[in-house]
Amino acid sequence: MSLIILFALPLVMAAVIFFTGKKFPALARVLLPLSALAHFALTAWTLFHTPDLEWSCGGHIWLKLDTAGCWILFITSLLFLAVAAQTYFWLPAEYEAAALRHGGDPRQHFMPERIFLACIPAFAGTMTLVVTSWNLGLLWVAVEATTLCSAPLILFHRSSQALEVMWKYLLICSVGIAFALFGTMLLGVAVRSSGNAPGWWYALLSAKETVIEPAWFKAAWIFILAGYGTKMGLVPFHAWLPDAHSEAPGTVSAMLSGSLLNCSLLGILRFYRLAPESLLPFCKTLLAVLGLLSLLIAALFIIRQGDFKRMLAYSSVEHMGIATLILVFCGEEIMLPHLLGHSFIKMALFLTAGNLLLAYGSRSIAGIGGMLGELRRNAVIWTGGILLICGAPPSPLFVTEFSLIATAPAWVGIIVAVLLFAIFAGMTMAALRMTMGEKGTLQCPEILAKRAEKLWLVPGVMILAATLLGLYLLWAFNPIWSL
Template sequence: MELVLIILLPLLFAVLALGLCRHGQWPLRLLQLGAVCHLLLVCYVTLPGRAPDLVSFHGIDLFGLDHVSRLLLTLTSLLFACVAAHSARWYPADRLLGMKRGHGHSLRPGLFVACMLSFLSMMSMVLVARNLGVLWIAVEATTLASAPLIIFHQGPRSLEAMWKYLLICSVGIGLALFGTLLLASAFTGAHELSPGLNLSALMAARHELNSTWFKAAFIFILAGYGTKMGLAPFHTWLPDAHSEAPATVSALLSAALLNCSFLGIFRFVQIAPPELTGFCRTLLIALGLCSLVVAAFFIIRQRDYKRMLAFSSVEHMGLATIILGLGMNNVAYVHLCGHSLTKMMLFLVAGNIYLTYDTRVVHDIKGMFGAIPRTATLWVIGVLLICGTPPSPLFITELLLVTQAPLWLGATVLTLLFVVFCGMASICLDMVMGPRPETPPDSEAVKAAESLCSIPALAVVTVLAMGTALIFFIESSQWV
């Protein structure tokens, strides 16, 4: 029952935050306590050698763990704990500066914490789901739990971004539901009992899935969960939601939620009949390459640094999809981990920049090295790491992709990565170099931003250590 507790524990803290602690610092303390308790429970459940029992109900598998869900569950819990620790200091600073600048109201602490913890609970359900129906319900629930967080600052643009997020993701989830139903109709075996939507049973009976029905199901699944994952051309909600949401929420949307959607697609790849492996890989590579092209085009002409990070997420989800399409599953897992840690750090640093300058327009930000040197240093390092500069773990995964892919694909990916690097580096240099602006940032805002660098700095150290360790094992076949 530990897996059920992993889902229910954040909900319990969410109810406490919403019902008992509406004001003051108590909701933020509950956010930290809930995150730490969840992380400790996840570490206990995922200990090497432990195998939590499969949770079933009347023959329907509900929750369980495999090697992929263990990794992503641990990563998600760790990321949330980091964001919770950052939020405890960021929220008061953002609210104080927002009132001083006349930005209006933001979400109350109790509601903010309740939505954050509910979001964690639903993402945990996605990652431990062992039934495709339960997986679909959990993915839809993440949309409902996270939507109120996008309108944190309660402005007209954030309201528009929230409705766009709800509408487009709901359409995508509807397509995923139709694909799931098509899969349920694809079983043609002679067994008395159909595997239904139980993942383990479907994997065992995948040789008996009707090829035509499965092809149709996979197309709808790729479009449906691909929408939530931010794959082009279904990505249109992502730049608005990531840019309008506060930094801590954007960090979770990019670093954790997109991984959950990736898992939804990966589950269907796992149960694909052997004769359709090539078909599935072709679609994955095509959609991943499309995402890379779209991201490169919009990054090179971007003028909003948070939208730049959002399109970077589109790029890396496309890369992960291409890697999965090439059959390098272990490399895809490493790429997701490297992207999540680096992008969490970048969005938190972007939040510090917004606290200081009160704008997301690149041309209005100059001389960061003179005004906020700690934040500027982390920003430059983060941009270099997300672009795959050694010793970033993304350098290793992108190198393996280029060397293992066919020549035409490797050359195309390498060219697009260079375009992305040029675009992001140009934006980064415009922001950190040059003289200070004529009107210097508010000293209180500068102090608040510079004090919020501990979690991003810890993430940088972790990413650098991860990348350095991978370099020593790049020749090992276990990564390919």
């Protein structure tokens, strides 16, 4: 029962925020962090105190949390809380910046606040449904719903670019997800043609006695990869991701990158677990090819990147590629810490990127310089975050990437190591250019610099948490010490 409350609570709060927002805007702004806090508390309670992590109705299990689900639910809920808290403090600063830059009523440059505030919990609620759904049809419905709830969030800055991005996001993701629906139907045919009728019930599908026809499953797997892969940002289906992550405000990018991509990966994982023994090599090969491609394309685009939010977006493509490679070569138990580490650090980075955008009003790497002089706290978090996301120890990603390189076949390990090095070089160069040296061409009004400096808390805490997690993993992870 707690699972139902878990996904229904944010949805109800979204409706409340939407309807109270017109008359009581201040109340709506407070309700957002409150609902996130309630969601996080309920998640913690569910994960630690409830023995039965499932909900069934009519003889079928509808919602259930397995290990991977628990991890990703925790990430999603924590990110929701962090983003809600940051939004509460960042929104007034953003209005102030718009008033300073453009004059007049700042709100005309943004979408109505209550729609923005309502979409955030709705987005979190649909993601919770993705994580908990134990019926593949319901999973599809929930994933498509995440697209619908997150699309309006991209339009926060009412610019023509944001409109263009929103259109691309809606169209590319919806067509992609439609492929996944087709793949899910093919899976239905695959189980039926071997004589049983488990429908889309995951509990029945994953039962040992269920026989899955390999030929149909092969077709299903291709469409599932294309479908959920689009949502996850795997190359070559990633076209929407850099645009959406760079145009959306920092808090939204943090949620898109930190939790939505994980949820889509979970969709792929659910199908991966159903693969018949004889098809496992085929499934693994496809996943590994997409993973390596993602890593390669991300490396190429990060090196020559001039836009810091786009750089972070390509870094998300990179880490989704690494996560699939880890799933193929090391297994789930290494992949989940990788996702956790990536979500924490990437969220901190996107929130900091939002602060920088607030202060400088531009996403250009070349225009920003000498941040250590003006925005000291943000500069420290930014450099620290970039080092951690590149896998410099004590990052949790160091441990997971190390085990990938150590366990994968030698040629894969070498390619991954070279590409990771290229990404490290590209990202740290950008970060150092921004933080050190002379002041850049972009001016940062002092009042906005002060505002941006006050927003250090949430990203700072997340960076600290990621570092502690990394230290723990380093301490707990035996293979490194046995070398």
